[in-house]
Each structure stands twice: as structure tokens, then as C-alpha cells.
Amino acid sequence: MMHKFWICLGAATVALAACGPLNEGSTGAQVLELAATRIAGAPPVAASGLAVSQDEILSSPGKYMRVNISNINRWDTMARAGTNGPRVTWVDGSNMTLTLENGIIAATRGLPRDLIGANVSETWHAIRAGGGKARREHEFLTDLDSISTQLLQCSIAFKGPEVIERLQNTLNSVRFEEECQGEGLQFTNVYWVNDAGVILRSLQAVSPDAGYLQIDAF
Amino acid sequence: MRAPVCLAALVGICSSHLAFAQDAGVTYSLNGAPGLLEMPTAQSADAGALAATFSYADGLARTTFTFQITDRLSGSLRYSIVDLYGDPTSTIVDGVFERGFDLRYRFNDETTYLPAIAIGLRDFLTPGRFGSEYLVASKTIGEALTVSAGLGWGAMGTRDGFDNPLGGLDAALDTRPIFDESTPEGQLASSQWFHGDAALFGGVEYQINESWGIKAEYASIAYPQQAFAPAVDVETPYNLGVTYRPRDGVQVGLAYLYGTEVALSGTFSLNANNRPGMSGRETAPVPVKVTATNSRAAATWDRAVLPEPVLQSALRTLLEAEGITLSGLNLTDTTARVRYVNGRYRSQAQAMGRVARLMTQVLPAPIQTFTLIPEDRGMPLSATTIMRRDLEQLENQPQASQTMFDRAVFADARDSAPPAIAPSNWTWGLGSYFAIIPFNEGGSVRVDAGLTLRGIYTIRPNLVIAGALGQSVINAAKDDPIADSTPDVQNVRTDGGYYGDDGVPVLQTLTVNHYARPARNLYSRVSLGYLERMFGGVSGELLWKPVDSHLGIGAELNYAAQRNTDMLFGFDEYDYDTVTGHISAYYDLGNGYHTQLDVGRYLAGDWGATLSVDREFANGFRVGAYVTQTDLSYDDFGDGSYSKGVRIVIPQDFFTGAATRASYSNTFQTQLGDGGARLELDGRLYDVVRDAHVADLSDTWGRFWR
Structure with missing residues (x-):
């Protein structure tokens, strides 16, 4: 009687019979791939990196930064890929890009839930002013390929001086924390800013699925 | 470093302590x-x-x-x-x-x-x-x-x-x-x-x-x-x-x-609303390259410094990295019309966004008007015109998606597309198949699985020879044909279980296909050869589908002869041929619902109509049902009484997040009868055309900037 069970099971796999470009049309392969995806979840993201030495990073101010994506346990060096007004887009070795406006994340591409676009200028002005209020508008791409907009009210507070260490260097900075809250979304960003008003390091939220990025600007 | 921060995702997730x-x-x-x-x-x-x-x-x-x-x-x-x-x-x-x-x-x-x-x-x-x-x-x-x-x-x-x-x-x-056990099932x-x-x-x-x-x-x-x-x-x-x-x-x-x-x-x-692949795991697009204000205002560009062939070559190289094939490029002093085949992105809107950004990388600053023309099977499908300055101003800004859509101009592409460049002319692939083939009455089924070798030879972009050879590996049907309980009706489907059950290689399909744009809003297809596993012949189709319309009207006329069960080249085993065809109406109802009505003559010579309703999610996930009623009596149809079924389409990127146009799909039928049967043709026009038209583009326009 068990053979009937397998025929029934097979009837289900017919559901996954595929069409597609040439050798991607293999039903068996698709079923196995699908099964693997359903069982194991998303494929792991391999760590990767631009081949840039620490010396190169330290000797080329403004050319590189490092980003740590804690949600997928990956860090990488990023290089400039483009500039659009006050915004600079950086790219890493895995072709993930990060667009910053004065060091604040305005967009990402290549993360599981990208920040498609944001206005962050008020946050920057509040940091420059030593603290204050800011409004943000964040847009995400939904599972249904539409845009979801989050309006956020943020409060930026000065938290005092802090010393940060990286690549065997010790740097003086002041720490700011930005608490943002909107309908269904809240996060706290942290910025370490030097005397020249440059954000040396930050911990910034991208989206619920992408989590936080630690960004070190050199 | 571990910062004292807490990312609350959706509040409902973060704060919930609901019952198990x-x-x-x-x-x-x-x-x-x-x-x-x-x-x-x-x-x-x-x-x-x-x-x-x-x-x-x-x-x-x-x-x-x-x-x-x-x-x-x-x-x-x-x-x-x-x-x-x-x-x-x-x-x-x-x-x-x-x-x-x-x-x-x-x-x-x-x-x-x-x-x-x-x-x-x-x-x-x-x-x-x-x-x-x-x-x-x-x-x-x-x-x-x-x-x-x-x-x-x-x-x-x-x-x-x-x-x-x-x-x-x-x-x-x-x-x-x-x-009554003898009552044919399937009726309400x-x-x-x-x-x-x-x-x-x-x-x-x-x-x-x-x-x-x-x-x-x-x-x-x-x-x-x-x-x-x-x-x-x-x-x-x-x-x-x-x-x-x-x-x-x-x-x-x-x-x-x-x-x-x-x-x-x-x-x-x-x-369907929760995509495991989330918003996608494909790599980032190349960012917009911003032009200087003075060069943007220039009336033309220096072709001696930037000859058109050089620009075309550069754009082709960049597009290839995105899985997009450049098919044509027309440049004037201030405009560019690019024709391309999107081979990677499920969303044509996303492909447009990628093509447009790459154009900013290559084309001279005076070229401020971009017209994007996706092509499939050699047919230009639509022409979307956007302004370069909008790309520069809106990139990564809130409201960019909606604003870009509002400013884009969508038009028919027949008269504005540059001539297609002949692509490479030979591709092939080896894959596997698995099928449960219901046949005849009594609920019999046949399980079949094996390998398929497919090949496509492209003579011109719109003239293609395509074929598939199959080799069954698991073949459970060796029984002799059982008595036909509906002898008055040709076994156009119920003998399907006898096809290709000899355990030797079979010719699944071999067709010559020609596609064209005979007039504005019109698309055409002619297919000739071994059209499907049970029939060969010639099939012609004409589709009227304006780019911005939710309505499409199609007409299909076929002359088909039943193939031999050895699935080789012969037609003499059944000595059955017929003329079949349909008038079809397609309508996107909005809010995720789509309907189709086909009226005409089916393979067994029966006349009738098929109504389909699909629940379509913008991410490409579809579940639909169809029902066919023809003048064939329920008794002549046999068990099941009439043709009906459910179909499911799930894009591969739904699961993986990786960019691909491939999908998993299947149709589940109840008892298979000979009434209400249509040719199983690949590449019917509406499915080829629709995703580059406004209704489908708007569904996935959120991906333009992805």
C-alpha cells in the first residue's frame, strides 16, 4: 500500500514542475532546490572582501570604509562607486551598495530588505547642532514589490566624549544617539563624530530584516 | 563592539507575547x-x-x-x-x-x-x-x-x-x-x-x-x-x-x-504575501552617473570623441553583466532608444531601472531622453520614455518610485523600436521532467520521469526553431489499451498515457516559430511542426493588446493532426486531424485578479468556452481555476463530465531571492476527458506580451529602483 503514498507524494511534486529557460526547466532539479530552500532556509551569504590592505585604507582618507552587517555575519571593505549631490554610494566585494549622506545611510542595495530611499538631512543638522529633533521618511520594498513608507520621529542626543579604537589607531570622538520611532518601526542609531564634524563610526539600522550596519569611515 | 540598541521590527513581532x-x-x-x-x-x-x-x-x-x-x-x-x-x-x-x-x-x-x-x-x-x-x-x-x-x-x-x-x-x-457509481463525477x-x-x-x-x-x-x-x-x-x-x-x-x-x-x-x-526571498538577494545596481549641468545643456555631443559603435559596445558589455542582451540602439543628439531582451529579472520594471542607470554610465550628457524597449521573441513589447534628469534627481529619494512612474510615458513600441540586432543563434539545455499522466477512465494514472534535451536555433530574433527530445527513465505504463467507453469522441487526451511509453527517446516538440508586430497594438505568432506531445500541425495567433489597456483580445487558429504514440515523426496511427481555434479575451481586473475567456472549437471538434480566474500577487505568485463547457455531452466526456482544474505559478525568486525569470508551475486537472482540450502550445502571445505592459509594470514598479 505504501506505493500509493509515494504516488500521492509525486502528485505534489508535479505542482512544482517548472518552465523556464532551457536547463533551468529541470523539474527534478527545481524540486530538489525548492526542497532544500524550504528545509534549510535562505542560502548562506558567503563572506567576501575587497582586497584592500589596512595600510592602503589608512593612507587613502575618504576612499574606503568598512561595514559590518551583523544580521548576516559579514564585514567588508567598501569603495566609492558614485556620487549624486551630497550622497556617496559605496560598493563592497559582494556588490552590495550603501549610499550615505554626510555619513548617514540614505539607501542600500543588495541586502535582504533594502532601504530603497530615505531623507536624512534633518538628522545631520541635529547632530551638527549638538542634538535635537528630526523627521525621517524611509521607504522599503515589500514582499509584494510595492513600496512601504515609514514616517519616523527622531530625537538626537549628545552622550559625551568617547575614544574609539580601530586598525591600531585611537581616535577621539563624541557620541550621539538617535532614537527613532514610527508606526511599526523603532530603532536607535549611534554616531561617533570627530572634531571636524565627520562621522567616524556609526551603528545604523537599515530595516527589520537587514538589521544594523556598523560603518567605519576612514 | 556591542551597542545598547534595540531594533524593533514590526511592533507586532517585537512586542508580542501572544498565545501559542x-x-x-x-x-x-x-x-x-x-x-x-x-x-x-x-x-x-x-x-x-x-x-x-x-x-x-x-x-x-x-x-x-x-x-x-x-x-x-x-x-x-x-x-x-x-x-x-x-x-x-x-x-x-x-x-x-x-x-x-x-x-x-x-x-x-x-x-x-x-x-x-x-x-x-x-x-x-x-x-x-x-x-x-x-x-x-x-x-x-x-x-x-x-x-x-x-x-x-x-x-x-x-x-x-x-x-x-x-x-x-x-x-x-x-x-x-x-x-450511483455509474454517474460521471465532476458535475456540481x-x-x-x-x-x-x-x-x-x-x-x-x-x-x-x-x-x-x-x-x-x-x-x-x-x-x-x-x-x-x-x-x-x-x-x-x-x-x-x-x-x-x-x-x-x-x-x-x-x-x-x-x-x-x-x-x-x-x-x-x-x-504568497510573505516572500522567503524577501525583497530579493540580487546584487546592487550600478548607481546613476550624474552629468554636469553645462554638459547636460549642450545641444549635441562629439561623435568623433564618442562614436556610436563605441557607445553601443560599451552599453552591450554593461548590460550583459546584468543578464540583459542589447538588441538595438538608436541615438540622436538628445535621445536614446534602447531595445533589449531581459533574461534575468522577473520584473520588467526592475530591468528598466537597471538599463536606465547603465545608460547614464555610458551615454553622453546631452542625451537626456531615454526610451526603454523590452523585447521578447523578436517583438518590441512597449516603449517607456523617462528623463535622465529624473533619474539623477530621484535616485534614493523618498517617493522616487511613484514619481518616476508618474513621469514615465508608456507607448506602443512597434514604430519606435530600433531594428533588432541578431543575437547568438544556438542554445541548448539538458534537464529532467516528472509527470503524472492521467488517462482513460477509472482513474488510471501513469507516472513518467526522465531527461529532456532542449535546443533553440535562432535564425532571426523573431524566427526560431525549437525542439525537445525526451528519454523516459521511469515508465510505469505497459498495459494494453483498455476499452474506450466514449468511442464517438476522438481520444485527443485520454490516450495520453500511451504516448512515449516505449522506453526509447521521443521527440517531444519540434517547431518553427515566427513572431511579428503587424500593426500598432497587434502581435502575431505562427508555429509549425510537432507542436506538442500528441499533436503536430500549424498554429496561428493574433493578439490586440494596447500597452496601457487592461484588456487584450486574441484569435488563434490551428490545423492539428494527432501524432503516433511512439512520438516520432508519423501521423498515421490515428489518422485524425482537425481545425481548432479560439477567440480569447484577457482582462486584468485589478486588485490582484485576472480573468480570461476563450470561446471556440476544441481538439475533439467540440465547441464551447473556457473561463479562467486567477488570483495574482504582484510578486508573481498566482493561483487560478478554470472551467470549460462544450457541446460534448457529459456522458461523452466520461468521468469528470467537463474539463476543469487549478493552476499554480510560483516564481523561483519567491523562494531564493535570486534574480531569475524562471518559475515553478503546474495545472491540476480532475478527470481528464477529451472534451474541452486545447493544444498545449509554448509561447502564446498574451503571456509573452503582458509583463511589459502598464498593468503588469505598475504591479512591480517598486522594483524599478532595486
Whole structure:
């Protein structure tokens, strides 16, 4: 009687019979791939990196930064890929890009839930002013390929001086924390800013699925 | 470094401490719908949930697909392999293949005091065996206990049944017509619904923790020992079971049924609204390259410095990295029209966004107007014109997606597309296939699996030779043809099981296909050769589909001859040929619903119409149903009475997040008959054209900037 069970099971796999470009049309392969995806979840993201030495990073101010994506346990060096007004887009070795406006994340591409676009200028002005209020508008791409907009009210507070260490260097900075809250979304960003008003390091939220990025600007 | 921060995702997720039962969602019954073990509950899955349930008990194996169409309405399609009592009932008919459809509607949401109440029809197209109707109420008590009780009719009214309480409304409801085994199944069994005795059923489900739950029920199905009824031994109406959910979307179950047998089950579910691939895992696009203000204002550009062939070559190289083939490029002093084949992105809007950004990298600054023309099978599908300054100004800004869509101009591409450049002319692929082929009557099926070698030779972009060779590896059908119970009707489908069952390589298809744009808003196709596994001939199609219209009208005319069952080159075995064709109307209803009506002549020479309705999610996930009625009598059609089925399409990127235009798809039919059969053609025009037109582009326009 068990053979009937397998025929029934097979009837289900017919559901996954595929069409597609040439050798991607293999039903068996698709079923196995699908099964693997359903069982194991998303494929792991391999760590990767631009081949840039620490010396190169330290000797080329403004050319590189490092980003740590804690949600997928990956860090990488990023290089400039483009500039659009006050915004600079950086790219890493895995072709993930990060667009910053004065060091604040305005967009990402290549993360599981990208920040498609944001206005962050008020946050920057509040940091420059030593603290204050800011409004943000964040847009995400939904599972249904539409845009979801989050309006956020943020409060930026000065938290005092802090010393940060990286690549065997010790740097003086002041720490700011930005608490943002909107309908269904809240996060706290942290910025370490030097005397020249440059954000040396930050911990910034991208989206619920992408989590936080630690960004070190050199 | 670990910062004292807390990312709260959706508030509902971050702060919830809901009851286990609510956290984990509904559990599925052995019947594959939300419920207890054999009995239903009034609970619903989340809208958009699609669940596949496999259950096995001795003499009763079921595979069920259940889709939650709306918050309250759900439907199921079930394949069963069941042992039946013979006539006399001391004999057993082993392993009969059955199909069934269910519908359920929940009237209300459960409140503090009011239970959820639902009505349901089980196997409502089959007047017998499993056919049942029910009313059921479910109430959650505390955090993890759910109690359900209901009233069943039909098969669910066979245990300790009593006079129909609805009998007072109409005396005809007191008696349920006797099921006649010889009645062709598949017709609406409305004469049976809520007729005859009714019986009570009920049960409880307790969710011990997030993973483990237990169920107990009093089942009102007695499985009486009658001819052609399911041969299930019943000693007690009480059933017990345990469910285990190790992760979202997976449920396994073990049950002890009717005091006689053990049942195993597994349910795998997903939700069309929740994409495991989230917003996608494809790599980032190249950013927009911003032009200087003074160069942007120039009237032209220096072709001596930037010759057009150099620009074309550079753009082609960049597009290839995106899986997009440059098919044509026209440049003027201030405009660029680019024609391309999107080979990677499910969303044509996303491909447009990528093409446009790459154009900013290559094209001189005075070229400020971009016209993007996606092409498929050599046909330019639409022309979307955007301004370069909008790309620069809107990149990464809030409202960029909607603003870009509002400013884009969508038009027909026939007269504005640059001539196509001939692409490389030969591709091939080796893959595998698996199919269950129903054939003839009596529920017989044939399992077939093997390898397919496919090849495409492109003579011109719109003139292609395509073929596929198949080699069966598992081939279960060696039986001689059984008696044809519908001799007056050509076996255009019911002999499908005999095709390619010799265990040698077969020619699945071999066609020459020509596509064209004969006029504005018009598309054409001509296919010649071995069109599908059972028929060869010539097929012509014309489609009227304006770019910005939700309506398309198509006409298809075919001359087809039935191939030999060896699936080689001959047509002499059946000596059957016919003219078939349809007028088709396609309409995007909006809000995720799409409909299609085909009216015409089918392969067996019958005349009629097919109505299809699909629930389409913007991420490409589709679940639809179709029904065909023709002038072929139900008797001539045989079991099933008329053609109907359910189809499911799931894009591959739904699961993986990786950019691809491939998808998983299948159509589930009930009994396969010869009426209402159409040629199974690849590349019908509407499916080729629609995703580059405004209705589909707008659905996925959020991906323009992705």
C-alpha cells in the first residue's frame, strides 16, 4: 500500500514542475532546490572582501570604509562607486551598495530588505547642532514589490566624549544617539563624530530584516 | 563592539507575547484543510496561504492543496488513492484514484464571546463517497485550547445521523439522492448539498507549546460498508492525534483513527504575501552617473570623441553583466532608444531601472531622453520614455518610485523600436521532467520521469526553431489499451498515457516559430511542426493588446493532426486531424485578479468556452481555476463530465531571492476527458506580451529602483 503514498507524494511534486529557460526547466532539479530552500532556509551569504590592505585604507582618507552587517555575519571593505549631490554610494566585494549622506545611510542595495530611499538631512543638522529633533521618511520594498513608507520621529542626543579604537589607531570622538520611532518601526542609531564634524563610526539600522550596519569611515 | 540598541521590527513581532495557538497559526487536518483530524474547524489560515498536505492511512492516501483565497474563503484540491468496497462488499477494489474540490467560508471573526462559524462543502463536485457539507463553530479558550463543534451532512452525516434540521425549510432536503457509481463525477453535486440525515461532530485541539499540539475528535463519518464506499475499518468514532511543527510552514502529524489504524501526515505551507526571498538577494545596481549641468545643456555631443559603435559596445558589455542582451540602439543628439531582451529579472520594471542607470554610465550628457524597449521573441513589447534628469534627481529619494512612474510615458513600441540586432543563434539545455499522466477512465494514472534535451536555433530574433527530445527513465505504463467507453469522441487526451511509453527517446516538440508586430497594438505568432506531445500541425495567433489597456483580445487558429504514440515523426496511427481555434479575451481586473475567456472549437471538434480566474500577487505568485463547457455531452466526456482544474505559478525568486525569470508551475486537472482540450502550445502571445505592459509594470514598479 505504501506505493500509493509515494504516488500521492509525486502528485505534489508535479505542482512544482517548472518552465523556464532551457536547463533551468529541470523539474527534478527545481524540486530538489525548492526542497532544500524550504528545509534549510535562505542560502548562506558567503563572506567576501575587497582586497584592500589596512595600510592602503589608512593612507587613502575618504576612499574606503568598512561595514559590518551583523544580521548576516559579514564585514567588508567598501569603495566609492558614485556620487549624486551630497550622497556617496559605496560598493563592497559582494556588490552590495550603501549610499550615505554626510555619513548617514540614505539607501542600500543588495541586502535582504533594502532601504530603497530615505531623507536624512534633518538628522545631520541635529547632530551638527549638538542634538535635537528630526523627521525621517524611509521607504522599503515589500514582499509584494510595492513600496512601504515609514514616517519616523527622531530625537538626537549628545552622550559625551568617547575614544574609539580601530586598525591600531585611537581616535577621539563624541557620541550621539538617535532614537527613532514610527508606526511599526523603532530603532536607535549611534554616531561617533570627530572634531571636524565627520562621522567616524556609526551603528545604523537599515530595516527589520537587514538589521544594523556598523560603518567605519576612514 | 556591542551597542545598547534595540531594533524593533514590526511592533507586532517585537512586542508580542501572544498565545501559542495564535503564534503558530492553524493546524491542518488529514484532509489538508485547517481542522482537527478528519473533521473541520471554523479556523482560517492567513489570506494567501498555500498548503500542501500529504496524509497516509491504510487504504486512504491523500494529497491536498489548500489555498486561502481571501481572509474567509478557501478552496482545496485533493488527489486520493483509496480502497473501495466492491460489489459485493466482501470484495475490495484496490487503489482507486479520486479527485475532489472543497470550499469553505468563515462567516465571522472569533470574538471574546462569539465563536468563529464556518460553512463548508467537501468534494462538492462528486455526488458520493466523500461528498459532505457542514456548519462548524470554533472557540479559543485561554491561550492554547480550541474547541470545535459542528453539524455534518452527506459522508459527514453517516454516524448516528438524525433527521435533517433543514427539512422544515424544504421537504426535499430530508432525503439525499442515492449515489450511483455509474454517474460521471465532476458535475456540481448541488442536488446532494445539505440533503439527508445530519450528524454532530466535534473535538478539541490543545497547543502544548509552540511546536507540539494534541487533537481529539468525535468524527461523524461512519464509513458504512457499502458498495464503492471507502473501505475504512471503523470501530469507534473517536480519533486522537499529535502535531509537531518544527519550523514555520512545516507540520507533521501522527494520528490513531477509528480505533483501527495509524495515519501519518505532513503539511508544507507558505504564504504568497510573505516572500522567503524577501525583497530579493540580487546584487546592487550600478548607481546613476550624474552629468554636469553645462554638459547636460549642450545641444549635441562629439561623435568623433564618442562614436556610436563605441557607445553601443560599451552599453552591450554593461548590460550583459546584468543578464540583459542589447538588441538595438538608436541615438540622436538628445535621445536614446534602447531595445533589449531581459533574461534575468522577473520584473520588467526592475530591468528598466537597471538599463536606465547603465545608460547614464555610458551615454553622453546631452542625451537626456531615454526610451526603454523590452523585447521578447523578436517583438518590441512597449516603449517607456523617462528623463535622465529624473533619474539623477530621484535616485534614493523618498517617493522616487511613484514619481518616476508618474513621469514615465508608456507607448506602443512597434514604430519606435530600433531594428533588432541578431543575437547568438544556438542554445541548448539538458534537464529532467516528472509527470503524472492521467488517462482513460477509472482513474488510471501513469507516472513518467526522465531527461529532456532542449535546443533553440535562432535564425532571426523573431524566427526560431525549437525542439525537445525526451528519454523516459521511469515508465510505469505497459498495459494494453483498455476499452474506450466514449468511442464517438476522438481520444485527443485520454490516450495520453500511451504516448512515449516505449522506453526509447521521443521527440517531444519540434517547431518553427515566427513572431511579428503587424500593426500598432497587434502581435502575431505562427508555429509549425510537432507542436506538442500528441499533436503536430500549424498554429496561428493574433493578439490586440494596447500597452496601457487592461484588456487584450486574441484569435488563434490551428490545423492539428494527432501524432503516433511512439512520438516520432508519423501521423498515421490515428489518422485524425482537425481545425481548432479560439477567440480569447484577457482582462486584468485589478486588485490582484485576472480573468480570461476563450470561446471556440476544441481538439475533439467540440465547441464551447473556457473561463479562467486567477488570483495574482504582484510578486508573481498566482493561483487560478478554470472551467470549460462544450457541446460534448457529459456522458461523452466520461468521468469528470467537463474539463476543469487549478493552476499554480510560483516564481523561483519567491523562494531564493535570486534574480531569475524562471518559475515553478503546474495545472491540476480532475478527470481528464477529451472534451474541452486545447493544444498545449509554448509561447502564446498574451503571456509573452503582458509583463511589459502598464498593468503588469505598475504591479512591480517598486522594483524599478532595486
